[in-house]
Amino acid sequence: MADTTAVTKTKTKTKTGPGTGPGAGTAWRAHGAARRSTHTLRLRISATLVAVTVLAVLLVPPLVRLDQQAVDLAAKLLPPSWSHPFGTDDVGRDLLLRCVYGLRVSLLVGVVAALAATVIGTAVGATAGALGGRADRVVMRLVDTFSSVPHLLLGVFIVAMFRPGVWPVVVSVGLTHWLSTARIVRAEVLSLRSRPHIDAAVSGGASRWRVGVRHLLPGVLPQAGLAAVLMVPHAMWHESALSFLGLGLPTHTASLGTLIQGARGSLLAGQWWPTLFPGLFLIIPTLAVAGLAGVWRERINPRRRSELTL
Numbered sequence: 444m445a446d447t448t449a450v451t452k453t454k455t456k457t458k459t460g461p462g463t464g465p466g467a468g469t470a471w472r473a474h475g476a477a478r479r480s481t482h483t484l485r486l487r488i489s490a491t492l493v494a495v496t497v498l499a500v501l502l503v504p505p506l507v508r509l510d511q512q513a514v515d516l517a518a519k520l521l522p523p524s525w526s527h528p529f530g531t532d533d534v535g536r537d538l539l540l541r542c543v544y545g546l547r548v549s550l551l552v553g554v555v556a557a558l559a560a561t562v563i564g565t566a567v568g569a570t571a572g573a574l575g576g577r578a579d580r581v582v583m584r585l586v587d588t589f590s591s592v593p594h595l596l597l598g599v600f601i602v603a604m605f606r607p608g609v610w611p612v613v614v615s616v617g618l619t620h621w622l623s624t625a626r627i628v629r630a631e632v633l634s635l636r637s638r639p640h641i642d643a644a645v646s647g648g649a650s651r652w653r654v655g656v657r658h659l660l661p662g663v664l665p666q667a668g669l670a671a672v673l674m675v676p677h678a679m680w681h682e683s684a685l686s687f688l689g690l691g692l693p694t695h696t697a698s699l700g701t702l703i704q705g706a707r708g709s710l711l712a713g714q715w716w717p718t719l720f721p722g723l724f725l726i727i728p729t730l731a732v733a734g735l736a737g738v739w740r741e742r743i744n745p746r747r748r749s750e751l752t753l
Contacts, residue, residue: 489734496728500547509540512695520714530716532702533709538717542724544697549725552612553679559617560678561671564624569663571625572632573655583629586622594619595684602690612691616678624670631663665743672736676729683725699725 515535523530529538571582589597598615605611635641635658644654679699685691686700694701699721706717 485734486738489731489738492727492731493735496546496550496731499543500550503540503543504547507540509536509544509697520709520717522714523716529720530714532717533705538702538720541697541702542699542720545699545702545721546724546728548609548692548696548698549679549682549700550675550728552609552616552682553675553677556613556616556620556678556682557671557674559613560620560674561624561667563617564621564670565628565663565667567621568625568628568630569632569655569660572629572636573659575633575636579629583626586625590622594681598681598685599688599690602685607691607693609692612682612685615685616681620674620678620681624667624674627666627670628663631666632659635659635662669736669739669743672732672739676732679725679729 513534513536515531518527518531518535520533521527521531521535527537527539529542532538532541567582567586571579597619601615601618602611605614641654641658644658682691682698683700683703686698687704689704692698692701694705702721703718703725706714706721709717
């Protein structure tokens, strides 16, 4: 009888431990509601910033023309004012319009280069994962070889073979940023190959081509799409770095990298606005795109989403 009483007391103490009281469920629900509220706020802010960026890039250049080679020395390096909200640059051009035009070019390069890199990476990764064996090992060793070379160094080498312009930068970024996508897609294909429906399709006599097109490729598209979205900010920064080094776009063409590069002398002289605003135009859209990509990652990863809602 004494042993039974001791066991009952032990169970009672165990049940009344921390986190198991009457208010524990309420506390966890409140915590989950706070996480969901933060998640929703981040989604709305990111979506709003991306929408504003896209509208500015699409609407401002057709409505307000900007002569890229215009010079107005009388309005040189004017500080921000009502007539020029972002001030003017070192040759008197309105900095707000120049930033919008530069964002347009950087965003175009980022989107096109990200799509090209995603197509190349998806094709290489899916092929390596689907074939397996020696072909997989050879392809992944080639990927490791390319990964050992810094992206920026390889991009400089590719851009140096062409005249300055938008498309050489797109080619450079597209050919140097497909490696991570190839690894992601290959890992997803290897995971899908062990699924029961793939075994059933192979047992039913389906060819490798049919299995790859009908089952493996649709399964990796969400991960490939996420990789493409995450690559857009990376490509924008890569383009800006090449333009800052003078290897991307011509100096008279508005690009966020060329704007920052041309404002170095002004910053040393105490004029901060030619450097600050192009930098913000580069940082804020990339953070917004990264925020949307984070929401997408949580949606396609149920385990992470369930952890966030605890």
